Amino acid sequence: MRHLYMLGLLLCWACSSNPQQTNQAPNQAENNTSPAINFQAAGDSIVNAAQKAFVGALMKAIQERGTSGAVAFCNTHALPIADSLSRHYGCTIQRLSDRYRNPADRPQATDSIVIAAYQAQKAAGTPLETRLIEQDQQVVYYKPIILGMPTCLQCHGNPQTDIDASTLAVIRSKYPYDLAVGYKQGDLRGVWKIAFRK
Ligand code: HEC
Secondary structure (H helix, E strand, O other), X not given: OHHHXXXXXXXHHHOEOOHHHOOOOHHHHHOOOOOOOOHHHHHHHHHHHHHXXXXXXXXXXXXXXXXXXXHHHHHHXXXXXXXXXXXXXXXXXXXXXXXXXOHHHOOOHXXXXXXHHXXXXXXXXXXXXXXXXXXXXXXEEXXXXXXXXXXXXXXXXXXXXOOXXXXXXHHHHHOOOOOOOOOOOOOEEEEEEXXXXX
């Protein structure tokens, strides 16, 4: 039984990322003889940059407008920031969640399978790795988004204890079908999805 479990784990690892590649910058990757683009390294560095852009914009908005004002800011700016990063890097950058706030961030078929696999790994205490999946004309990179900072709870935590009333009111009015509350620190909030054309 234990052997079967180990085999299952190995198969899982086989389709996840190669950790040795993760520190390469994309320009180094392009010098490799094959493949032409190191999608793993490109995904890693694009997500790093996107994460900085998102958290930076969020913190600035909270400082300047307060938490409830920052909800309105995210409502109008989150997708445009992703779009402009996508144009800059020549790929499609998304944040997706099984418990999405913006319906535009709802996962599609393969995304849901990846997210469910991450949830299961998290429940089993297995470290979560990035994944590369080849589809017809695309290579798709996924990276888990862990709700890591206490600040996140101000808009995604417990509606009774973490989110203040005025912030909750703005969330409810902008997102009447919101699923993205009730998280605790350390929870899997969703995934980054970077789609490259082959
Ligand atoms: C000021 C309130 C606020 C804070 C703080 C906040 N978020 Fe959000 N978050 C939002 C809003 C509003 C959206 C929907 C944006 C949109 O409409 O595109 C969102 C969307 C997301 C999404 C996209 C998936 C979805 O549900 O639509 C992820 C992932 C996410 N947040 C993660 C985080 C993480 C991680 C943190 C902490 C670093 C955080 N958020 C902090 C308000 C917030």
